[in-house]
Amino acid sequence: xxxxPQRTIDELKELRALTGDENGAQRVAFTETWAKARNWFKxxxxxxxxxxxxxxxxxxxxxxxxxxxxxxxxxxxIDSVPNGGWLDGCLNVMGALEVLRRIAGEGTPPxxxxxxxxxxxxxxxxxxxxxxxxxCSGTMNPDELRDLKDKEGIRLVDAIAQYGINLDTAxxxxxxxxxxxxxxxxxxxxxxxxxxxxxxxxVVLGTFGVERHAIRFTGQAAHSGSTPMNRRxxxxxxxxxxxxEIREIGKRHGGVCTVGRVVTQPGIVTAVVGQAxxxxxxxxxxxxxxxxxxxxxxxxxLRIAKEENIEVExxxxxxxxxxxxxxDLIEMCDEAIRETAGVVHRLPSGPLHDAAEVARAGVxxxxxxxxxxxxxxxxxxxxxxxxxxxxxxQALDKLATKxxxxxxxx
Numbered sequence: 001x002x003x004x005p006q007r008t009i010d011e012l013k014e015l016r017a018l019t020g021d022e023n024g025a026q027r028v029a030f031t032e033t034w035a036k037a038r039n040w041f042k043x044x045x046x047x048x049x050x051x052x053x054x055x056x057x058x059x060x061x062x063x064x065x066x067x068x069x070x071x072x073x074x075x076x077x078i079d080s081v082p083n084g085g086w087l088d089g090c091l092n093v094m095g096a097l098e099v100l101r102r103i104a105g106e107g108t109p110p111x112x113x114x115x116x117x118x119x120x121x122x123x124x125x126x127x128x129x130x131x132x133x134x135x136c137s138g139t140m141n142p143d144e145l146r147d148l149k150d151k152e153g154i155r156l157v158d159a160i161a162q163y164g165i166n167l168d169t170a171x172x173x174x175x176x177x178x179x180x181x182x183x184x185x186x187x188x189x190x191x192x193x194x195x196x197x198x199x200x201x202x203v204v205l206g207t208f209g210v211e212r213h214a215i216r217f218t219g220q221a222a223h224s225g226s227t228p229m230n231r232r233x234x235x236x237x238x239x240x241x242x243x244x245e246i247r248e249i250g251k252r253h254g255g256v257c258t259v260g261r262v263v264t265q266p267g268i269v270t271a272v273v274g275q276a277x278x279x280x281x282x283x284x285x286x287x288x289x290x291x292x293x294x295x296x297x298x299x300x301x302l303r304i305a306k307e308e309n310i311e312v313e314x315x316x317x318x319x320x321x322x323x324x325x326x327x328d329l330i331e332m333c334d335e336a337i338r339e340t341a342g343v344v345h346r347l348p349s350g351p352l353h354d355a356a357e358v359a360r361a362g363v364x365x366x367x368x369x370x371x372x373x374x375x376x377x378x379x380x381x382x383x384x385x386x387x388x389x390x391x392x393x394q395a396l397d398k399l400a401t402k403x404x405x406x407x408x409x410x
Contacts, residue, residue, distance in 0.1 A: 001105020003397050005390035008091075008098045012389075015040065015078075015094070016086040024380030025086060029079035029120035029131070030058075030159045037078050037090075041117065044097060048104055055173040057135035058119030058165045062097070064104050066112040070407050073114050073183040073363070074099060074400065077121035077132075077354060084122075085382025087188045087389075091370075093117050095186045095393045099400050110408040112179070113400075118354040119165075126156045133357035135170040136177060142167045174361075181407040182329060183358040183365045186396045188384055192375025193347050200388040201337045201395055202345045203330055204367035207356040208255070208283035209322035211294045215242070215301060219310040221266055221274025235276035236264055237308040238301070245300045246280060253293050255284035256350060285322050285348040323356040328406065329366035336398035337368070340391050351377075368395055 019027045019037045027034045038060060045052060051063045076092020096115045103109050119132030126148040134140040145167060148156040157167050187204075189195075194202050217238030222231075243259045250257035258281045265275040280297060284290040298314065305312040330346070337344040349367065359365035370392035373383040384392075 001101055003098060003102040003394065005098065005393040008094050008393050009386050009389050011044065011094050012086060012090060015090055020086065023083040025080035025084040025088075026082060027078060027080040027084070027090075028082055028124050029122065030125060030163060034079050035163070038117065041078060041093065041097075048101065050100070050104070054164070055136070055176050056165070057132045057170040057173040058160065058163055059132040059136060059173055059176065060117040060119075061176060062100065062115040064100060064109065064113045066109040068111045068408065069179050070181045070410070071112045071114055071179045072400065072403050072407055073116055073177070073180050073358070074185070074396070075116035075118065075183075075354070076185055076187065077118045079120055079122055079124070081122050081124045081378050083380055085188075085377055085379060087382060087384055088190065088377050089121060091188060091389065091392070092186050095396050096184075098393055099397045102397060103400065109404060111181070111404050113404070116176075121354050125150045125159070128156070129352060130354060130357050132173070133354035136173040137357040137361035138171060138174050139357060139360055140171060142170065177358070177361060177363055180358075180363045181410065182326075182403045183355060183363050184329075184396065184399055184403060185353060185355040185365075185367045186392055187353060187367055187369060188377060188382070189369040189372045189375075190351055190377035191372065194345065194369060194371040195373065195375050197345055199343060199345050200341050200371050200385075200391050202347050202369040203333045203337060204325060204349050204369055205330065205346055206285060206322060206324035207349045207352055208285050209287055209290045210318070210320050210352065211280075211282040211290060212317040212319060213280045214315045214317055215278050215280055216313050217276045217278075217305065217308075217310050218312075219274055219308070220272070222272040224270045224272055227272055232272050233309050234272050235310055236273040238304050238310050238312060239276045239278045241304045241308070242278070242297070242301050245304070246282070246297050249293050249296050249300070250282070253284060253289045255282060255289060255293055257282045257293065257297070279317070283350055287322050290322065320352065320356065323359045325355075325359060325366050326364035329364055329403065332402040332406065333366045333368060333399050336395045336402060339398055340395040366399070368392060368399065
């Protein structure tokens with residue numbers, strides 16, 4: 001069986017028609033549409049000499065037994081954000097499936113090959129990304145997830161129970177990677193770097209570290225008509241000033257800083273804001289630079305609070321250190337892309353991916369990026385040229401061959 005990248009493109013379109021609508025992909029994890037997508041994927045395995053199982057964290061595994069128990073993993077996630085794009089996550093899984101088909105068609109591989117569909121990479125419903133991969137890596141703290149609810153008030157523990165997942169046993173999925181010697185993940189870039197360079201493919205050096213915090217400014221709610229400007233303790237002033245400050249911090253350090261959510265109380269047009277809550281997301285590939293960005297933002301908030309005669313408090317939502325991918329796999333990925341496209345670029349990933357959790361577990365990891373048109377993702381206009389999709393599957397295939405030889409030689 002030869003590699004058929006066009007089949008991957010056709011299947012991605014089939015999945016889009018099955019689980020999307022006029023607003024985009026609707027494969028939010030732990031929903032009926034997500035389950036429909038998974039069943040569709042399972043049907044694509046018909047006729048292949050593989051085993052299929054779902055682990056304690058809801059991760060789906062496809063296993064092609066090899067001459068050795070040493071394992072090469074490939075994969076991604078079939079879940080999406082609401083109104084998402086047609087490629088984010090599912091390209092990873094379907095591209096890996098096509099490579100698996102090619103390997104299976106040539107007989108028993110030198111090492112065992114597995115494709116994984118990680119459960120709830122996006123965290124779109126409950127706000128906790130990388131659910132399945134963090135359970136598998138062992139970094140998940142179930143107590144931090146136990147009280148999470150979606151916008152309808154449904155608890156995460158109840159939603160996952162419908163799919164046979166128990167939060168207290170989810171980390172038993174760690175056994176799935178005990179023989180893993182490498183993990184390969186193909187992904188759309190989701191940004192404009194390759195687009196601006198007019199390059200189809202890139203080698204991912206690693207994923208940004210993240211500092212994510214909730215910040216609350218507290219002032220004094222007061223009547224908007226009767227409170228003079230010089231007597232106001234406007235909590236929103238703290239948010240406004242810090243928002244502008246963190247943009248400069250990001251530029252200064254070559255990282256990114258984002259205020260993605262602001263909520264004010266009492267939140268009416270006739271009242272000065274007495275309480276303003278904001279979220280801050282900071283990312284950088286260098287741990288020292290990330291620490292400096294956090295320190296400068298915290299110091300700025302204290303200065304601003306004093307200027308505005310208000311109070312400020314911080315609470316950590318989540319953090320992850322920068323994850324650097326395996327140097328040998330970076331070189332092999334570079335070679336595979338050059339052999340496919342003739343040219344390559346190395347770049348970091350700003351978004352987090354399941355690959356980061358696999359790497360945290362000590363498994364040598366690498367990612368391939370394919371150019372994103374518009375530099376846009378998590379949006380129905382997300383797109384990639386079909387010829388670039390085909391090239392990305394070809395590059396993943398070449399990388400898989402090199403990786404199996406690398407593992408077998410260990």
